[in-house]
Amino acid sequence: MPASCARFLIAIVFTLFLPCGLVLAQSSAAQPTAVGRTSNDRDADLIAELIRRTEFDVAENLILRGLESTSPMSDAYARWTLWYCELETAQRRTREDFSDQEILAAQKPIRELLDSYPEHPRALFLQSQLIGVETAAAEHDLLAVMIHPADEQRTERALRRLTAAASVLETLATTTFEAKTRLDSRSPTTPEAAAMGSDLARLAQQTQVDLVRVKLMGTELFPRGSDDRLAASTAALQAADEALTQLPSECQARNEVERLRVITLLRSEDFDRARREFNQLVSEVPVASDLRMRALDILIDLRSDRHDEAFRKLDAFYQPSPSQAPLSIDMDLVRLESLLLRDADDRNQGGDWMEMIGKRHGAYGRRRAETIAIDVLRSAPSHASSGESPLRMDPGIVAAQGRQYLRDGNPVRAAQLLASAAMAESTPDRAIKRSLESAAAFVAAKQPSDAADILSGVATLKPSGSGAAAAHLQAAILKSQAKVSATELEAMLQTTITTWPDSEQANQAGNWLVKLYTAQQRRVDAAEVATTLGVNDFETAFELWEDAFQSSDEAARIEMMPRLKHAFAKSMDEPSVAERYRHLATYFFDRVDLDDLPPIDPSAAATVSPSEALLRFRISGATAAELQKLAGDKLEMAAARLMKDGRQDTTLRIPIATLIESWPPVSANSLEHAERLVWLGRIKEATTAINALAGEPDAPRDLVRQAASLLSRSDNDAAKRISIEWWDRWAAGLPVGSDDWHRAKLESITTLKQLGDVQQAQQRARYILLTNPPKDNALRDQYSSLQR
Numbered sequence: 121m122p123a124s125c126a127r128f129l130i131a132i133v134f135t136l137f138l139p140c141g142l143v144l145a146q147s148s149a150a151q152p153t154a155v156g157r158t159s160n161d162r163d164a165d166l167i168a169e170l171i172r173r174t175e176f177d178v179a180e181n182l183i184l185r186g187l188e189s190t191s192p193m194s195d196a197y198a199r200w201t202l203w204y205c206e207l208e209t210a211q212r213r214t215r216e217d218f219s220d221q222e223i224l225a226a227q228k229p230i231r232e233l234l235d236s237y238p239e240h241p242r243a244l245f246l247q248s249q250l251i252g253v254e255t256a257a258a259e260h261d262l263l264a265v266m267i268h269p270a271d272e273q274r275t276e277r278a279l280r281r282l283t284a285a286a287s288v289l290e291t292l293a294t295t296t297f298e299a300k301t302r303l304d305s306r307s308p309t310t311p312e313a314a315a316m317g318s319d320l321a322r323l324a325q326q327t328q329v330d331l332v333r334v335k336l337m338g339t340e341l342f343p344r345g346s347d348d349r350l351a352a353s354t355a356a357l358q359a360a361d362e363a364l365t366q367l368p369s370e371c372q373a374r375n376e377v378e379r380l381r382v383i384t385l386l387r388s389e390d391f392d393r394a395r396r397e398f399n400q401l402v403s404e405v406p407v408a409s410d411l412r413m414r415a416l417d418i419l420i421d422l423r424s425d426r427h428d429e430a431f432r433k434l435d436a437f438y439q440p441s442p443s444q445a446p447l448s449i450d451m452d453l454v455r456l457e458s459l460l461l462r463d464a465d466d467r468n469q470g471g472d473w474m475e476m477i478g479k480r481h482g483a484y485g486r487r488r489a490e491t492i493a494i495d496v497l498r499s500a501p502s503h504a505s506s507g508e509s510p511l512r513m514d515p516g517i518v519a520a521q522g523r524q525y526l527r528d529g530n531p532v533r534a535a536q537l538l539a540s541a542a543m544a545e546s547t548p549d550r551a552i553k554r555s556l557e558s559a560a561a562f563v564a565a566k567q568p569s570d571a572a573d574i575l576s577g578v579a580t581l582k583p584s585g586s587g588a589a590a591a592h593l594q595a596a597i598l599k600s601q602a603k604v605s606a607t608e609l610e611a612m613l614q615t616t617i618t619t620w621p622d623s624e625q626a627n628q629a630g631n632w633l634v635k636l637y638t639a640q641q642r643r644v645d646a647a648e649v650a651t652t653l654g655v656n657d658f659e660t661a662f663e664l665w666e667d668a669f670q671s672s673d674e675a676a677r678i679e680m681m682p683r684l685k686h687a688f689a690k691s692m693d694e695p696s697v698a699e700r701y702r703h704l705a706t707y708f709f710d711r712v713d714l715d716d717l718p719p720i721d722p723s724a725a726a727t728v729s730p731s732e733a734l735l736r737f738r739i740s741g742a743t744a745a746e747l748q749k750l751a752g753d754k755l756e757m758a759a760a761r762l763m764k765d766g767r768q769d770t771t772l773r774i775p776i777a778t779l780i781e782s783w784p785p786v787s788a789n790s791l792e793h794a795e796r797l798v799w800l801g802r803i804k805e806a807t808t809a810i811n812a813l814a815g816e817p818d819a820p821r822d823l824v825r826q827a828a829s830l831l832s833r834s835d836n837d838a839a840k841r842i843s844i845e846w847w848d849r850w851a852a853g854l855p856v857g858s859d860d861w862h863r864a865k866l867e868s869i870t871t872l873k874q875l876g877d878v879q880q881a882q883q884r885a886r887y888i889l890l891t892n893p894p895k896d897n898a899l900r901d902q903y904s905s906l907q908r
Contacts, residue, residue: 325373353388415450535561548585572598589620643668651687773799
């Protein structure tokens, strides 16, 4: 292959690894670059220009004709295939997502050539472009993440792709070096072999450049000034230093690595060092000969706060007509950043210049411009109250770009830009408005979860904005449609309630939350929310608390009390709430919780309701005529409550039993009636009542155990002695040796010991241990303790 063609092919490989905008920006009249295309090939120039203009069909026809006119094993065919792959890559850069499937599609021309001709003489060069597609896809993700940092999936994919590209580049560098070594070892050397050796040397050098570039790209995954960005910059510097140890002292690749190294120093915000190393590099690569160097010079000025000097250099390049200036995406992006940092009049030109960058450099250029705008927007202070300077950039510029994407039919990009504008907006009302615009675009793109994130995020940051509560509740609705976890949805509704407690949306969120909790049988949680939202209507809250008490065991009720008292703490001044609270306490509070009840309304003190009379009886033991007015379910509830009091405090049993037995029959044929008879010492009547219940055809099997238990809990020795018979009766109906059988026997033995029949209790315990010892160690230990 002629040496000139070899140099052209290597230059193509070099160029494809540069940021795409740099490649597409060049034409036959463009100034040469430090590492780039050096050929004057007319077809290459034409294809590059067609791609820049997004005239993809025309470019494809030209490439296909070139492929048809050459042999697959030729260098020319490899060159056309490389361009075909670049065309496919450029087309995918214009789309919203550069998926793994799209990577394979872009790589298809090269993969098909290598599959058919694995021994192709340009295989290594073709493989390098496969990595180029991976790198382009990673950069595509990177540009999306810089606009929408909340996209964790895209962030992870970008990091994965950059890591994979770095690994493959390291392998390619080794393989290329080995191939050149083998070629150099052959003798005699032919002109073709010498040309290939030169090409392999340049490929090895370019691979080192690309590895540094991939590491540098990783720094953009993280915000300015962050520890992660500093760590990524350090890794990029290390990669650059290692590359410099392997590159010849005088070569284009070395100059490019040194340029990337200066950019890395800028990313780590080491501006003084960046300027020093740039000045050293200028002696080898003059600013006037390379627009990328010229842009880097100005960028250092901007980042070092030498704005006037930067503005002067830019004006010298772009005057009198910026749109007619030589094509350079680096220069155009630096000019954009300068416009966004200038006074208001110049800053307003930023939006127009972003549009111009899109026209000059296509979709890639426009995306890079947007990331510059977002970066400037986020790095500026946004709260005047903080004492810092006001925003240097109007978020409306970014919002305008987002609306343009919406008009162009790209709702995802529109949503991301509008979201960035909303998050950076210092005026609460405008922030909420832009968050709503962003959410609408996300919904149009069928991304309800992202829509919810921007609504809730902005509403939380700007809670005073008009419509903030409504926006936050709408976020919860969108999250529910996205099938998020119940925990996440509940947290959002709680935030709506606590952040905007007086809003209509707080009531709507509360009602929704009550339904969610109720459906999950979380009665206390539901009751707490209903109490918080009660305002002038606490009826629902009290109903939920009653339901919670009725469905809870003793331990749960104890845990419930502090939460109930805290929920009502701010509402007790309302007479109606205080009265209803006392009513709740009458039937559901234990006596230890009756000490801090709210006082009764003085205006209603003359009239004592039956429930209030019952409450007073529970507190002081005083009776009142109003107690006789209890009827129906209230009578049953009063009896149940008083029975609990009696079980908790033995000194109350006689007055409670006397009172209840004086009422109209309350569950006369029940164990509770028998229990009251026991409390009154009417053991014979109690036994008769229990026997009658046990003899009924539909008597529950557990009634015998319940009867034994209530008799053994009595303070009456006669009742206790009868309970032994009932425990033995309960055991007789159980499998001998079962755990329940042993528990029944233990109860009867324990009761015997309580009655003073110690010897009989010991004999029983000893006999069971000998004849039917329990397998359970705890039961065995109980028997052992009873025989001592």
